[in-house]
Each structure stands twice: as structure tokens, then as C-alpha cells.
Amino acid sequence: MVRRCPHQAGVSPCLETAGARQYDFGRGRDAPFFRPAFRDSIKIDPPPTPVELAKTYDPKSTEQKWFQLWIDLGYFKADPARKGTRHDAHGNDYFSIVIPPPNVTGQLHLGHALNHTLQDIIVRARRMQGFNTLWLPGMDHAGIATQNVVERQLAKDGKTRYQLGRESFVRRVWEWQETYGGKILEQDRRLGASLDWSRERFTLDAGLSRAVTKVFVELYRKGLIYRDRRLINWCPRCETALSDLEVEHKDAQGNLYYLRYPFSDGTGTITLATTRPETMLGDTAVAVHPDDQRYAAIVGKKLRLPFINREIPIIADAAVDPKFGTGAVKITPAHDFNDFEIGRRHHLEQVSVMDTRAHMNENAGPYRGLDREECRRRITDDLKSAGLLEKIEPHQLSVGTCSRCDTVVEPMISEQWFMRVKEMAERAMQAVRDGRTTFHPKFWENTFFNWLENIHDWCISRQLWWGHRIPAYRCQRCDHLMIAEERPARCEECGGNDITQDEDVLDTWFSSGLWPFSTLGWPEETPELRRYYPTSLLVTAYDIIFFWVARMMMLGLEFMNDVPFRDILITPLVRDEYGKKMTKSKGNVVDPVDLMEQYGTDACRLTFAQLSAQGREVILSHDRFAASRAFANKIWNAARFVMMNLDGAPQPLKTVEVKNLGLAERWILSRLDATIAEVSGAIDRFEFNLAGMAIYQFIWHEFCDWYIELSKEPLKAGGERRDAARYVLVTVFDRMLRLLHPFMPFISEEIWQVIRPYLREEDGSSLSPHLVIAKWPEPASVDPLSMAEAAAMTRCIEATEAINSLRSLLGYHPGQRVMAALRLVAKGEADSHSNVPQLLGRALAGSAELAIRAAFAQAKPYAAQMAKTESLEVLGAGAKMPDRVVTSVLDWCEVIVTAPEGFDFEKARGALQKKLDEVSTHHEQHLKRLGNPEFVAKAAPEMQNQIQERAQELEGQRRLLADQLKQLQASG
């Protein structure tokens, strides 16, 4: 969507054209998706047959096609009238986020990519969960930044904005921004951001501009906005005032100049130290500390300011540090913040010696017209010639620079608009203290408080042309000032009609501060405003906590009487692979679009999620992206496997009841449920890294490594067992893809479309039965797996891994079948995991061994399959150990594999000895603990039991290992 202002420049936004976009609220209901006829008419290309599925996943051919479909279906559209089907902890059925508006000049950088991915993940999840969801896009006009871009462009043609004049210049900025601006939103589409594109906002839109004006007027009436003449930060390059925040302090190597000022009465000189000799032209006093004995006698005497010949007093002020320099300091109230305060206390004159471009002005006498740098050199020379420069010492100092153009800022006396913020800041802090808004991670609250506690009034006026013009009007006849939302036709004092508007515009952050409610239609009582404010979550990086978050908190509480968001997720800053900040000047900027090209968008998104641990910064690691790309390919191939094993015309598979499923089938369903719970919970806690890792772990290491492998046997066997396996493969895939969708939207949709014909229609209020977004998966109310069965599967996995380990040690070929056995370990009682007798409803009590045997029986064939054993006998605890074997020990059994002909047992002995040492050490640690009377007296009984049990197990293992080692030596 392009903002156009074809006919109007001058006063900030173009009301007519922008207005057309402003009040299209409520169109969500008319979105095509919500009309059933349209929905039913959706045509999605028939899914490819397995043969057509490429062997490797190609993101490029799949990614972009889905995005347009999602848009066409109105899937991203918010409808304030719709009831959510779920409620969060606050009892709300909606979930809303306003995007932190990027600069209209901006390109998507990694920080955005990370942020927007996290927002999209939670928004997509919430939408699937049934919340009424809004994610609102938009951009910031970015006053100085944008103006600078266009000014630089002009400079190439040797022009300045002044030559163009305000009107043409502003028109020029609109044109620029129509052509080049908003690129970032295009890039967001590439990222897959599920923003409600029909609600795109721009801070200069008519509606938002109206909000700005109204806020200004109301704050003025409340006395919270005022005009004052005081010292402010001034950028001589941008020629505008700056707020404290827009000044960056940088260390610089400078000099300390020791100057001599002569006494008026000719009785000599006083020496003082300064880093800025050129400001001496504006000196109106010299100050010393009141207790400084060296100078006590001369306080009150007069000095004659060199070159200017102004007579200035020596004053005493406690702000002077007697230990610094000579203990005497020149006072320049018009060019130094300290001096300004001292000047106020002593009623000193403020002599400004520079103009808006930091050239010396008429007060600079002979130096008039010089640039401040040049002036410094000239004055230093002149002082030297006059014998008034005692010495120059190198000195480390910090200089304030303009955050936008890097020019050294100049403190200047100037009349500006200010916002009184103390009270608002107090309310903002209170809201966080009360937990009405919570930061994640919590430590950011300290930063937030720290700044707000020391906050100064905010200089909100800028001498720029690009932005919201201040709604202050002055009568040219009687000079009366009027603050009004509309331009007054006549002066309310004298009735004159020659009225001019204040030339200044507002700080860009003034309008951004209103973003959470101005974008929802405020000051109109729109359905959107009622529905979606306070927004649920703000996701942003920490560098704009002061600029933006704090101000939104203050202004939201002031005008909406409620916090703008309930949770604030502060994301880490992305650094390059060497941990350095990415900056254009360093040339180490990584373009996320390049990453998406290289690894695929889904892989990038998952990586962002996994990297988003709640610290302060993340370091870019290409390995992680590559791993995610491999993961996408893994999923793709899992899908190929499933498709290859479904034959016949695509049709919904017959549901198989849980009780008719095999152990492996119920196990994977159970694991899926656990994963769903884990991922859902992690998203709720904004732990996207854990959510991402959990789903990765499940899909790769449980579904692919275990279930797919286990399914091969029943698939080959045919009949009911094959039907069950097919059903479970498809069912798990369906739910797992839906769980994955927020993280990897494209591949999940692509594959889901392939398996869709095999699924039965979802019940309930699905968003769309045609898309993977249908519905967030929920765990079954009853675990399909009993505790005993879960324990059996765990044992199966343990045994398999142990056998495979021994296979490797013995040098068996991966395909070769081996002879293996498990010899159960005798135990005093049935182990706590299984509780087998009760669960199986059989009378096995009294025999732990029988219980384990029974529980494991079902899982045993799986272990045999996975470890490729020819036979896998389960032997009793007393059974004789076969000859020519190598073994390892688990908690519950000894794992035995027969060695091949000619095997060198020496190799096995080493492995065994190592294990024995490990177990022995461990065992001793446990004994030591149990032998410690303090432990027995103080540790929790539960813990003592646990240690006791574990010690017994270790003791058993130690003994078995020792026996095995002995036997190995014998057979050696």
C-alpha cells in the first residue's frame, strides 16, 4: 500500500488522501474468508504424488505461493466483532500486537527479522488457538532520519532544503517515501509475517495526525506541555533542537587549555582550565569553590574578558570542583549545561556566541563568522600571542554527538516546547510495580525504573520540516498564542485574522508514543479501540526502551487510563559472528533476505526462535541456520516417506481407536501430546527458544528416528497393523505440522496440503479446514500410554542404544544381524516406574522380574528391530552368561552381544574398564553422602531414599561390571 500525496505539501500529512485509508475499520467481517461461499470455493492445486516430491526440500519453490493464498483468504484479518473461543489468564479472548513501526526509510535488518519472527510465531499460535487476533502493521515517518535522507539526495545536486523552500521540500519527501519507502514491509511479507495488511498505518496518516494534535492540545491545557527558553542540545548540521536521548556521548581525545584572565584593576591574572576555549567569548563569570582558600580573597573581584573586554565577576559556587584544573572555572551559561545552572543561581547574563550552524555570531566580536573549530584555533593562537595561554594538556573528554548525523552537538539557548513528564513517569513506574505491565526478562524493569526516576522534561519541538507541525498559532497583530486542534480563523483576543502557525514540528517519538491507541482509531471510540486496547504484548529490542516504550507507557496511561500492553518482551540485539555490533560503517551487516535466500525462510525463522534466549544479545551463527535448513529437509523427507506408504486414491483414512493401536503408535501419540503441552507452555512464557528446541527434538529424534523406523515393520506386514500405522503417521504428521506452523509456516503448509486428503475434517470452529492453520493441536485428555508402557518404551530405547553401542564396538556392519540378549538385574522389589502388576491387572505381585519381563515384552520386538538383532532373549537374573560376548550394564539389565569371529577383546576391555571406573567413582560419591550424618539428619527423606536406591543400583552395576571384566579377561 502506497501513501500518496499528489497535491499537497506543506503542512504535514495529506488529510484527503490519507483519510481514505484511515477509517476502513471493520472490513474484517467482509473479508472473503468469512463468507462461506467463498471459503467453499477455494481451489488449491491437487497435491503432488510422492513421485513428484523432490528428494531434497526446495524452499524457493514452495515458500511464496502460500502467502498470497493466506492473504486472499483473509486469514490475517482481524474482526473486532468476532468472539474468541479461548481466554487467557487475564480473561481476555483477544490477542493484539501493534508492530513497532520501523522507519519508513528502513530496510529489514536482523533485529527486525528476529523481532517480527517472534511476533509472528505468537500471533499465529494465538490465532490457531482461537483468540481474536490482531497484528497491526505500520511505519514511522522518522522525522530527522527521513529528512536527512532526502537532504543528502538534494546535496548531490548541490541543493539545500532552504533553496527548495518548505512546501516543495516536504512534497519531495513524500515523493521519496512513495517511491523508496516502506521496503521493509515488503520484506516482512517475504518473512511470512501474518500482519493484518488492511490496517497498515503510518504516523503521518490523517487519523494518527489528528491524535497527535489532540494529545498536544490536551497536554497543553493540562499544563503538561509548555514553552520555555533554556539551554538545549542543538545539532548544527540538522539545525534543530534534540532531546537528551538523541545525543550520544562519545569519548574523545581533547585538550585542557589553561587560560589567564586579567583582573580589571590590573593586579594580575587568574588561571582557569577549559576544554573549549572558543566559548570564552560568551563567558559571564569565573567561578571558584566557596571553601577554596586559594581564591577566598578574590571572590567578588572583577575580571576583564580578553578580546571582548566585558567585565565579569569572580563568583563562588559549590558546583566547582577545587581539585580539577586550577580550581577556577569559566562560566558560559549559554553554551554549557553546568554553567547554565550556575548562571541561573547567580543571575548571570547568557551570552550566546554562535548561530544555528555553530558559526560565531555578532557577540563573538572579532571572531564573528568563524566556524567553532576554526574559532578555537584562532583564539588559542591569539591567547598565546597575548601571553594568556599558560599551557595545554591532553585531556580525555566526552562529547555529545547527534545520533542521526554524528555532528558534535552544541548546547544552545533556545525557545522550545517541553513536556513535563515527572508525574506521568511516576504513573508508568507504578503500573510496572503493580504488575499491570511486565517486562520479560524482568531485569529490564530496573533499566526502565532507572531512567524514569531521573527523567528530565522532554524537549519535543524540532526545527525540521518533515513531521507533525505543532498546533500553536500566533496572532501577528497582538502576538496572542493559541493552541488548538484546528487553525483558528481569528485571534481570540483581538479578532485579527493574520494568524501564523508555529514553524516547528514534533519529535518523531511524540507520535510513536501514541502508537498503541492512535493506530486503533483514537480519539474515535472505534470498535477496534474497545476491542484491542490494551494490547497484549509488545516485542521490541532494548535500545528503544527509553525512546519509545517508556513514552508509550506514559502517554497510554495519560490518555487511555490504562497501560498500552500487558507484557513487554525485550529481545536480544543481534551481533555478527565475532560478537560485534552490526553497523554500516563496519560493513558487517548481514541482510536477513540473504539469509532467507541461502537457508530458506522457514529455517531462518526457526533459528531466530532458537536463538532468542532471553539474554542481552545473540551472536549470529551460520551453523545454526544450516542446522535448521537440514531440519526442514528432514521433515520434507519424512513426508516423502509417509506419502510413499499411502497407496490408492487419496481419501480420508479410517480412524483407528486408540485401544486398537500398537504400543509404538500409542507411544508416539503420547510423546506428541507431551510436546504439544511443552511447546504451548513455552510460547505462553515467551520462551521461543525452548519451544523451538522442543519441536525440533520431537520431530527429528522421536518421530523420525523412532516412530518412522518402527512403522516400517507394520507397513510391510499389511492388514490392520498397516492401517493403524498409516493412520498414526498421518495423524501425527497433521498435528505436528500444525504445532510447527508458527515457526515454519511455509513448509508446514506445503506438506500439510499434501497429506490433507488423507485427513478427516476437523471439528469445531476451525479457522479454515483447508489450511494447516486450521486449529492448534491439543493433547488428548487421557494419555494413550500407561505409565508401565512408557517405562517399557524407555527401556526399549535404552536397550537399543546399548546394543548399537556394542555393535559398533564389535565392528558389526550396520545391516548385519547380531545375537543379543538382555539379562535382568535382580532387585529387592518392583521398581517404582512400572507398578506393573496393578496396571496390567494381573497377579504378578511378588516377582519384580516377572513384572519387568511382562512390561517389556511388548516393547522387546521394537528393540530387536531397531538394533537389528537376530534374536533378543530376555534372561533371568540368575541365567548363565554366554561365552564370547561383550556386555554393558543398564539400571535394569545387562546388555549382551555376541562377538564376531576373531574379535580382539582387548578393545572391549578398555571400554568396560572405563565404565567400571566411572560407576565406581559415582558409587563412592553416593556412599559418602549416605555416610554423612549431616546428610542423614538434614536432607529431605525423599532425597535420601532416592540416593539410597541409586547407591544400590550403582553397587549392583559395579559388581556386574567387575564380573564381566573378569570373564572378559578369562575369555581373552
Next chain:
RNA sequence: GGGCGGUUAGCUCAGCGGUAGAGCAUCGGCCUUACAAGCCGGGGGUCGCAGGUUCGAAACCUGCACCGCCCACCA
């Protein structure tokens, strides 16, 4: 000057009171009919240092060191 965060395997990072984990890299064995962007297996860490609390500390407390960041009217 004030404050914040980090320091765990070669790399990037989880874990945050009770047997040191993941991914990548590395080493060994495998093209086993979904996947070599793969499979199986192995090696690798006195959890920055020093004290303290505790029966028990990578985790909690204190101090220190180093790295990084933020704030501040340090002439």
C-alpha cells in the same frame, strides 16, 4: 561516577539447589529402498577466580577479574 548483562565442551548457546546438556564442529563405521542437508557409534567440560551459605552449589550470597552494554550537566 552510577547501573545492567555475560563468563558452562573447539564454536554458538540452554540449564539456574540434588548423577554436567543441545546444535554445529571433530573422530570411527555405514550410500541399511524417506532423507549423505542422512544413519549408527565415540571422544571432549575441576561450569571465569576467591571466599561464604547449605547435608549438598554450575546454580544462592559477597568480593575480584575479564568481555560487552546503558545512563550521567566529570570545566
